[in-house]
Amino acid sequence: MKKMTVRDIEVTGKRVLVRVDFNVPLDIKTGTITDDSRIHASIPTIKYLIERNAKVILLSHLGRPKGKVVDGMRLAPVAKRLAEILGKKVYTAPDCVGPEAEKAVASLKVGDILMLENLRFHLEEEKGDEGFARALASLGDVYVNDAFGTAHRAHASTSVIAKYLPAVAGFLLEKEIDTLSGLLENPAHPFTGLFGGAKVSDKVAMLKNIMDKVDCLLIGGGMAATFLKAKSFGVGTSPVETDIINIAAELIKDIEKNHVCLHLPVDVMVADKIDSSVTGEVVPVDAVPPDKMIVDIGPMTIELFSKELGKSRTVFWNGPMGVEEIPQFARGTHTLAKLLPHLKAKTIVGGGSTAEVITALGLADKITFVSTGGGASLEFLGGEALPGVVALRDKI
Numbered sequence: 001m002k003k004m005t006v007r008d009i010e011v012t013g014k015r016v017l018v019r020v021d022f023n024v025p026l027d028i029k030t031g032t033i034t035d036d037s038r039i040h041a042s043i044p045t046i047k048y049l050i051e052r053n054a055k056v057i058l059l060s061h062l063g064r065p066k067g068k069v070v071d072g073m074r075l076a077p078v079a080k081r082l083a084e085i086l087g088k089k090v091y092t093a094p095d096c097v098g099p100e101a102e103k104a105v106a107s108l109k110v111g112d113i114l115m116l117e118n119l120r121f122h123l124e125e126e127k128g129d130e131g132f133a134r135a136l137a138s139l140g141d142v143y144v145n146d147a148f149g150t151a152h153r154a155h156a157s158t159s160v161i162a163k164y165l166p167a168v169a170g171f172l173l174e175k176e177i178d179t180l181s182g183l184l185e186n187p188a189h190p191f192t193g194l195f196g197g198a199k200v201s202d203k204v205a206m207l208k209n210i211m212d213k214v215d216c217l218l219i220g221g222g223m224a225a226t227f228l229k230a231k232s233f234g235v236g237t238s239p240v241e242t243d244i245i246n247i248a249a250e251l252i253k254d255i256e257k258n259h260v261c262l263h264l265p266v267d268v269m270v271a272d273k274i275d276s277s278v279t280g281e282v283v284p285v286d287a288v289p290p291d292k293m294i295v296d297i298g299p300m301t302i303e304l305f306s307k308e309l310g311k312s313r314t315v316f317w318n319g320p321m322g323v324e325e326i327p328q329f330a331r332g333t334h335t336l337a338k339l340l341p342h343l344k345a346k347t348i349v350g351g352g353s354t355a356e357v358i359t360a361l362g363l364a365d366k367i368t369f370v371s372t373g374g375g376a377s378l379e380f381l382g383g384e385a386l387p388g389v390v391a392l393r394d395k396i
Contacts, residue, residue, distance in 0.1 A: 001169065001174050001177045001178055001181070002394060002395055003168070003169050003174075003177075003389060003392040003393065003394060003395060004168040004169070004392065004393040004394070004395055005168050005169045005170070005171070005174050006045060006048060006049070006144050006168055006169070006170055006171065008168060008393075008395070009142060009166060009168055011049055011052050011054040011142060012052050012053050012054065012110075013053060013054070013055075013110055014054055014055065014140075014141040014142050015054075015055045015057060015105060015108070015139065015140040015141045015142070016049050016054045016055065016056055016057065016140060016141070016142045016143075016144055017057050017059060017136065017137070017139060017140035017142070017143045017144065017161070017165065018042070018045065018046065018049070018056060018057065018058050018059065018144045018146055018170065019059045019060070019143070019144070019145045019146060019147045019150070019157050019158060019161075019388075020038075020042045020058050020059065020060050020146050020147050021038055021041075021042075021060065021146075021147035021148065021149035021150055021372060021373070022038055022039055022042075022058070022060040022062065022075065022078045022082075023038065023060065023061055023062050023063065023149065023150075024036060024038050024039065024062070024078060025356070026062075026063075026072070026077065028072050031072075031077045032077070033077060033078065033081050035356060035359050035360070036081055036085070037355070037359050037364060037370070037372075038149070038372055039078065039081055039082055039085060040085065041172050041372050042146045042147075042170065042172050043085060043086070044171045044172070045144065045146045045170035045171045045172060046058075046082075046086070046113065047086070048171065049144075050086075050088070050111050050113065053110040053111050054110065054111075055105075055108040055109070055110060055111075055112055055114075056112065056113045056114070057105060057108070057114050057116060057139060057140055058082075058113065058114065058115045058116065059096065059116055059119060059136065059157050060075060060078070060115070060118070060119065060147070061118055061119045061120040061125065061150070061157075062074075062075055062078065062118050062120070063118075063120070064120065065118060065120050065121055066120070066123070067120070067121065067122060067123030067126075068121065069121045070121070073118055073120075073121075074117065074118060075092065075115055075116075075117055075118055076092055078115065079091075079092045079115040082113075082115070086113075088113065089112075089113075090113045090114070090115055091104065091107075091108070091112065091113065091114045091115070092104075092114070092115050092116075092117070093105075093114060093115070093116050093117055094117055095116070095117050095121075096116035096117050096118070096119050096121070096122070096136065097122070097132065097135040097136060097139075098135070101116055101117075101139060102138075102139065104116075105139045105140075116139075119155075119156075119157050124156060125155055125156050125157060126153070126155055126156075127156070128154050128155055128156050128159070128160050129156050129160070130156075130160060132156045133156040133157070133160035133161045133163070133164065134164055136156065136157055136161050137161050137164035137165050140165060141165070141166075142165060142166050142168070143161055143162060143165040143166065143167040143168070144167075144168055144169070144170045145158065145162075145167065145168075145169055145170060145173055145388050145389075145391075145392060146169070146170025146171065146172045146173050147172075147173070147388070148172060148173050148176040148177075148371070148372050148373040148376050148377075148388075149351065149372045149373035149374075149375075149376055150373075150376070150388060151173065151373065151376050151386040151387070151388030151389050152373070152375055152376040152379045152380075152384070152386045152387065152388070153387065153388065154387040154388075158387065158388035158391075159387040159388050159390070159391040160391075162391035162392060163391075166393065167391060167392045167393055168392055168393055169389070169392055172372065173388075173389070175369075176371060176372065176373065176376075176377075177380070177389065179348060179369045179371070180348075180371070180377060180380050180381060183210070183213070183314070183316055183348065183381065184209075184210070184213060184381065187213060187214075187313075187314040187346075188313035188314045188345075188346060189215055189313060189314070190215040190216060190311055190312050190313055190314075191213060191214045191215050191216075191312065191313070191314040191315075191316075192214065192215065192216045192217075192218060192308055192309060192311075192312040192314070192315050192316075193207075193210060193214045193216070193217045193218070193315075193316050193317075194218045194220075194305070194309065194315060194316070194317040194318075194336065195207075195217065195218070195219050195220075195221070195223065195317075195318055195319050196219070196220045196221025196222070196223060196224070196318075196319030196320045196321045196322075196333070196354075197221045197222060197223055197318065197319025197320060197352075197353070197354075198221065198222035198223065198239070198319075199222070199223060199241060199244075200223045200226045200227065200241055200244045200247070200248055201241055201244050202375075202378060203223065203318070203319075203378060204244070204247060204251070204382075205378075205379075205382030205383065205384065206378045206379075206381045206382040207251055208251070208254070208382075209381060209382050209383040210316075210381060211254055211255065211258050211260065212258055214260055215260060215261065215312075216260065216261040216262075216263070216308050216312070217255060217260060217261070217262050217263070218263050218305045218308060218309075219262070219263070219264055219265075220265055220297045220301065220305070220319075220321035220322070220332060221319050221320055221321050221322060222238070222239060222294075223319065224264055224265050224268075224294070224297075225238035225239065225240050225294055226240050226241045226244055226245060226248050227248050227251075227252065227264055228264060228265070228285065229245055229248075230245050230246075230248035230249040230252060231249075231252065231264070233285060233286060233288070234286075234288050234290065235288055235293075235294060236270060236288045236289055236290050236291065236292045236293050236294070237272075237290075237291065237292060237293045238288075238293040238294045239293070261308070263301075263304055263305065263308060264285070265285050265294075265297045265298065265301040266284070266285055266298070266300050266301050266304060267282055267283065267284050267285055267297075267298030267299065267300045267301055268282070268283060268285055268288065268294045268295075268296065268297060268298050268301070269281065269282050269294070269295050269296040269297070269298055269322065269329060269331075269332075270282075270283055270288055270289060270292040270293060270294055270295060271292060271293065271295045271329070272291060272292050272293075273293075274293075274295065274323050274326060274329075275326070276326050276327070276328075278326075278328075279328065280295055280296065280328060280329060282298040282299065283298075294322075295322050295323045295326070295329040296321060296322025296323065296329045296330070296331060296332045296333075297321045297322060297332035298332075299331075301332070302331070302332055302335050302336065305336060306335070306336065306339055309336070309339060309340075309343060309345075310339075310343065312343060312345045313344070313345050313346065314345055314346045314348075315340065315343060315345050315346070315347045315348065316348045316349075316350060316381075317336075317340070317347070317348070317349050317350065317354055318349070318350030318351070318352070318354055318374070318377065318378065319350075319352075319353070319354060320332075320333040320353055320354060320357060321333040321336060324353070324357060333357055334357070334361065337357055337358055337361055337363060338361065338363070340358075340363065340366070340367055341363055341366035341367065346368045347367045347368045347369075348367075348368055348369045348370075348371065349367055349369070349370045349371060350371050350374060350377040350378065350381075351370070351371040351372055351373045351374035351375075351376070351377050352373075352374020352375070353374070354374070355370050355371065355372070355374070358370055
């Protein structure tokens with residue numbers, strides 16, 4: 001990575017503002033964190049700062065409170081879990097700017113950790129407001145961005161704040177950029193991209209940008225319906241991005257021109273609705289009933305995809321193969337997820353719901369790298385500059 005990191009600056013005795021992505025899934029009823037992998041991901045940066053006697057001040061958002069204080073989206077449960085992981089007290093503040101935040105920061109001793117309250121309780125955060133960014137910056141001497149999951153947003157705490165403080169990357173951000181850069185610059189071949197999820201539109205730029213780097217593309221999930229429609233297959237009542245069909249058809253032509261193998265589903269599971277009470281049925285891809293929708297890839301497609309993955313030396317996966325949250329529609333996603341650790345390949349999972357699947361199945365430590373940023377990873381692989389990375393100091 002061509003940006004300075006926390007290793008490149010003096011932090012001892014300084015107030016270090018660290019933007020983390022602790023937007024973790026919470027059980028609203030109990031306040032219990034159901035997946036703490038994002039907290040664990042920033043532990044190396046936090047420990048590094050503590051060991052060097054910095055005053056660590058954490059900035060994060062949680063959920064979508066839309067500028068209002070929502071008690072169920074306070075960061076206290078996250079601070080509690082972080083304290084348990086570190087075995088060290090984590091102080092909290094009732095706000096992220098203003099007198100109460102300033103008082104909490106002023107009371108810190110070297111080696112202390114303070115978690116400020118949810119940034120998105122203020123509308124100014126997502127608007128990239130200069131005044132709000134200055135108020136945040138006034139609480140620190142140095143800024144460290146370790147939140148890859150929000151690096152594609154030009155928010156006050158991710159890019160604007162860097163105008164007012166020396167700004168560098170944390171270890172997680174560095175690892176994310178280095179790993180994903182490797183996919184674009186020097187992947188081991190054969191390189192296979194496995195893509196699913198609901199929308200083609202989210203992945204158009206990325207598919208175009210990696211076209212000359214991959215050897216094979218495997219497409220399932222909801223986005224497969226749009227590609228199948230572009231090839232004149234009937235997809236029943238499956239949601240289709242009608243405004244993207246022509247773009248999908250062009251992508252198919254480009255894939256063929258680049259001599260990249262492309263596999264769409266050859267059989268699919270269909271159901272009349274997305275509901276846990278429904279039993280799906282498997283049909284050939286050219287026989288989808290007009291009154292049913294595609295909810296998963298079928299067994300022949302699982303076998304086809306598994307065979308291609310078995311040949312690979314690099315695999316990048318983003319997006320589930322079906323409606324994974326319904327157990328009977330999760331076979332495609334779970335089968336391929338469980339195959340990844342057994343491949344003789346570098347396996348990279350592109351964040352978001354795909355990362356949640358890997359974590360839920362207990363496979364995270366068996367994958368080469370699980371990204372913490374779904375949208376950020378797609379934008380980076382699409383060749384787009386990430387505001388939260390651009391804003392950081394360049395290495396000399």
